Amino acid sequence: MDNTHDTDLRIEHSPTTLRELAVERLRNAIISARFNGGDRLVERTLCDQLGVSRSVVREAIRVLEAEGLVETMPRSGPVVATLDWPRARQIYDIRRLLEADAAAACARKADAKVHARLQAALAVLEVAVSEGVASRARDTTTAFYEVIFTAAENDIAWEIVKRLNGRISRLRALTLASTNRRISGPAHMARICAAICRSDPAGAAQAVRDHLDDAAEIAHTLLIEAP
Amino acid sequence: MDNTHDTDLRIEHSPTTLRELAVERLRNAIISARFNGGDRLVERTLCDQLGVSRSVVREAIRVLEAEGLVETMPRSGPVVATLDWPRARQIYDIRRLLEADAAAACARKADAKVHARLQAALAVLEVAVSEGVASRARDTTTAFYEVIFTAAENDIAWEIVKRLNGRISRLRALTLASTNRRISGPAHMARICAAICRSDPAGAAQAVRDHLDDAAEIAHTLLIEAP
DNA sequence: TTCGGTATTATGGTATACCAACATACCAAA
DNA sequence: TTTGGTATGTTGGTATACCATAATACCGAA
Structure with a gap:
């Protein structure tokens, strides 16, 4: 035995x-x-x-x-909890810092398996957004980012980001699906994915920041103009 | 009436x-x-x-x-909860991101009142560290950072940082008081304070990063060599 | 009708009871 | 001595009771 x-x-x-x-x-x-x-x-x-x-x-x-x-x-x-713009702004700011850092770390550390996983998550996300169900779009985006944070070995930051996302969840669903964007949510994700897959930390971080700048701008519009 | x-x-x-x-x-x-x-x-x-x-x-x-x-x-x-080095490393990484950002924002936004408050907090901190009571050193450092985060209007980030600091509290007390440093804890704080007071965002952020790099290195030593 | 006083209801904070599951101790048989 | 079976104790999970406080309803007097 x-x-x-x-x-x-x-x-x-x-x-x-x-x-x-x-x-x-x-x-x-x-x-x-x-x-x-x-x-x-x-x-x-x-x-x-x-x-x-x-x-x-x-x-x-x-x-x-x-x-x-x-x-x-x-x-x-x-x-x-209610959410006003000053708090939402803070949440987007923190996410920008943590998510950009994770994307950069992921770009440095990821191997082919992670790339495949990320690309699979992106594909699922794109379908979900095109179907227009907000909760699905949100969940698949969460899964996309989970791949990134896991590969970056940043599980504490991921816990923090998940919590912050919970607080802006309604906003998030709306901004992900927003059609009045120069670059769509999924297109932002594709840029993040591409930068990570070509192992470009700075490019990945910048793609994340671009995405969050965009999302924050939409959130601002939603919160200030439609209270 | x-x-x-x-x-x-x-x-x-x-x-x-x-x-x-x-x-x-x-x-x-x-x-x-x-x-x-x-x-x-x-x-x-x-x-x-x-x-x-x-x-x-x-x-x-x-x-x-x-x-x-x-x-x-x-x-x-x-x-x-127990704390191993990989988790501590993550906590220092996150703090570096959030605290550097807050220091930069504080340097941009702070007026003379904030400068005075920060300098007062620094003075109290220096006394506490010289007295060698770890809990006092920790509490006064927390108060110092609270001035920064409040002026930066980053209360959500401050909540996150406080929680993270709670998790590494024992480490923190030791690293603040550590005497085998090229630059002492209070001296690091003085550099942060000086950069903020001359309204130098990049300098403030860099001073924070220097401080946290130092603290993380000591924490690593403590956790890896004395398990 | 308005206002003040009282009664009633709603609600959060806290204490206690009950139960199931697991851990440990004990004892008898091999 | 080892092992298996049983009894006992410990502990977390959950339900319920009790109480104080605040909010609301109600009623009578002005």
Whole structure:
């Protein structure tokens, strides 16, 4: 009996708790605009809606607070976070810094496998955007960037970016799909992909910055002109 | 009766919940190394130590998990997060990006009041470091950076940086106080302060990067050579 | 009709109870 | 001594109870 690979028999059972399910369900409800910015999140109502006890709801709210999706104000309990332009601007600024850095690192480190993965993600993304379903466009873009951050070995930055994206999720869906752009969302991604695949860190970083400059400009228009 | 400043009479009473107190107490216990990386955080034990019910403890743990100070593994409950060099490296990388950007923005935006505030914070910091109490050095450095981020109007980035600093808190105290540096911690801060006060964005950003390069190198030494 | 006082309801904060799952201790048999 | 089976203890996950506070409704007096 060869015991060299004992770890192959290890049972890795990670039970999903109600809390985790509640977090995910609420997060999606917020991101998909089922709950809008400023909406009260009343614990007992959420209990009814989710079919769980208040303990679970409260802990889930703590998690979502930490993600910036929920704000708890004194005397009025948790509400869905609102987003104004100054905050959105900050989020785009931070993303620009972190995503450009990750793209550059990815361009330096990526091998042929990563290139293939990135190109596959781009293809899926292009289909999703052309189909015009905002949530699909957003999810496939997230997957595209995940390839980049994973290859860049920046999982902490990726966690931060994901959270920031959660906070601007409605904006993001709109800006990705926006048709009044000089360069479409997918075309921006294609430029990022091309720069990474020719191992051009500076070009990749610049392509990311271009994309985010564009997205931020659209977000600004959406937030300032249609409050 | 002039009602122009009705808001001056507004009572802004924000009650501090047990949860908030528990979060703060636990966070400090982790940051100050009373709990070390890998230590089990057993709920019922924490209840006894903190003198609160399990509800409060559980919600506090959810918050600290979100900050990255606590990790909950399947089947073994929450433990204090450990820190290895790859993760520390990422944290220093992200800080470098965000802090350099904030310093540059601060250098562009700061007026004489901000300069004075920054210089005052630097003076306090220098005293604290010379006194050799690590927690004081850390807190005063945090205050120094808070002036910068506030002036840069980057409160979201500041939240992120604070959290990241929490995760490397023990390292941070050691690197700030480290005496085997070509340029001391306070001297680095003085360079940052000087660049900001002469309104030199590029110089400020570079001074921050120099500081963080130095700190990361020391952290690397500490983590790799003394595991 | 307006206003003040009181009663009622809603809600968040906190404590406690219950249960399932896992870990550990103990004991008897081989 | 080793091993298997059982009992016991520990612990996290979840549900529920209780309480204080704030908000709202209601009613009577001016």
